[in-house]
Amino acid sequence: xxxxxxxxxxxxxxxxxxxxxxxxxxxxxxxxxxxxxxxxxxxxxxxxxxxxxxxxxxxxxxxxxxxxxxxxxxxxxxxxxxxxxxxxxxxxxxxxxxxxxxxxxxxxxxxxxxxxxxxxxxxxxxxxxxxxxxxxxxxxxxxxxxxxxxxxxxxxxxxxxxxxxxxxxxxxxxxxxxxxxxxxxxxxxxxxxxxxxxxxxxxxxxxxxxxxxxxxxxxxxxxxxxxxxxxxxxxxxxxxxxxxxxxxxxxxxxxxxxxxxxxxxxxxxxxxxxxxxxxxxxxxxxxxxxxxxxxxxxxxxxxxxxxxxxxxxxxxxxxxxxxxxxxxxxx
Numbered sequence: 001x002x003x004x005x006x007x008x009x010x011x012x013x014x015x016x017x018x019x020x021x022x023x024x025x026x027x028x029x030x031x032x033x034x035x036x037x038x039x040x041x042x043x044x045x046x047x048x049x050x051x052x053x054x055x056x057x058x059x060x061x062x063x064x065x066x067x068x069x070x071x072x073x074x075x076x077x078x079x080x081x082x083x084x085x086x087x088x089x090x091x092x093x094x095x096x097x098x099x100x101x102x103x104x105x106x107x108x109x110x111x112x113x114x115x116x117x118x119x120x121x122x123x124x125x126x127x128x129x130x131x132x133x134x135x136x137x138x139x140x141x142x143x144x145x146x147x148x149x150x151x152x153x154x155x156x157x158x159x160x161x162x163x164x165x166x167x168x169x170x171x172x173x174x175x176x177x178x179x180x181x182x183x184x185x186x187x188x189x190x191x192x193x194x195x196x197x198x199x200x201x202x203x204x205x206x207x208x209x210x211x212x213x214x215x216x217x218x219x220x221x222x223x224x225x226x227x228x229x230x231x232x233x234x235x236x237x238x239x240x241x242x243x244x245x246x247x248x249x250x251x252x253x254x255x256x257x258x259x260x261x262x263x264x265x266x267x268x269x270x271x272x273x274x275x276x277x278x279x280x281x282x283x284x285x286x287x288x289x290x291x292x293x294x295x296x297x298x299x300x301x302x303x304x305x306x307x308x309x310x311x312x313x314x315x316x317x318x319x320x321x322x323x324x325x326x327x328x329x330x331x
Contacts, residue, residue: 002033002144003036004036004143004145005138008038009040009045011050012199015209019282024070030076030147031072040080044081044134047127047130060300063080064293064294066078068293073307079307079308080308083305086318087133093136093323097162106154134159139163140314140318141315142175143175144175144177145177145178146177149197156177170325188245188249189245195241211286215280218276223276227246231268233271247262253282
């Protein structure tokens with residue numbers, strides 16, 4: 001059976017973009033067609049300056065929202081990365097296979113390191129080496145597929161390179177995974193800057209719809225979304241990024257086509273209103289389930305304990321094999 005691994009980083013509150021681009025696909029498709037593992041990759045949140053209490057809070061919230069989005073722990077494995085030691089055990093071996101040049105070419109390092117320096121913050125070594133940990137996240141489980149957005153493809157390509165290199169040098173150990181880009185996923189852009197992705201780590205709150213935003217907050221953010229010059233409603237990402245973003249969000253919510261929907265509107269206001277209501281209705285069951293789960297924290301904790309146990313059992317044989325293959329004596 002195909003094995004799928006994917007994760008979400010607790011560096012901010014999860015957004016509409018996370019839901020339409022990943023979580024909904026995981027719940028509606030991936031957990032039914034594959035042996036799926038979904039992980040809150042909390043160790044990756046430590047690569048930049050952070051508040052420990054906030055990381056713990058966001059990690060719990062992210063795990064709860066995975067379950068609230070419809071991911072069923074009876075069908076798949078849900079766990080926290082830091083609860084499974086095999087991730088860090090394998091990460092060091094992969095650092096011993098990767099090169100300095102490979103790490104420094106990674107786009108996220110090249111983008112984040114200058115921002116850290118601008119803030120007067122030292123750049124942590126883990127920001128440079130974390131792609132090795134990301135590769136370990138995937139390779140430890142023998143994952144065949146990694147559903148990612150286009151901005152994460154480079155990490156999966158590095159993972160493939162490291163797997164092939166390790167296999168060639170030390171004997172076949174790892175499944176070589178591939179990145180998949182689900183056609184049904186939607187890339188949601190920032191409502192105030194429709195040329196940029198709606199990221200959970202951004203500071204532009206007015207442009208981001210969070211999964212736990214109250215309905216009136218959702219409506220206000222969408223009604224204030226940046227639009228384009230002109231008055232006609234057309235779907236054109238290059239010339240009309242603001243309107244195209246709204247059309248794509250609406251289409252993702254109601255199951256329509258952005259081009260077809262554009263012909264139904266004569267004004268930006270009407271499009272914004274319908275988009276806002278569609279998003280509110282889309283998020284309603286997720287928010288209701290989240291409230292139920294928050295009222296029963298013991299259930300979420302049990303899911304994570306069970307998931308971590310299953311994940312360890314899956315990962316340990318591969319990681320132990322890698323330790324022997326690279327030249328380490330068994331304990």
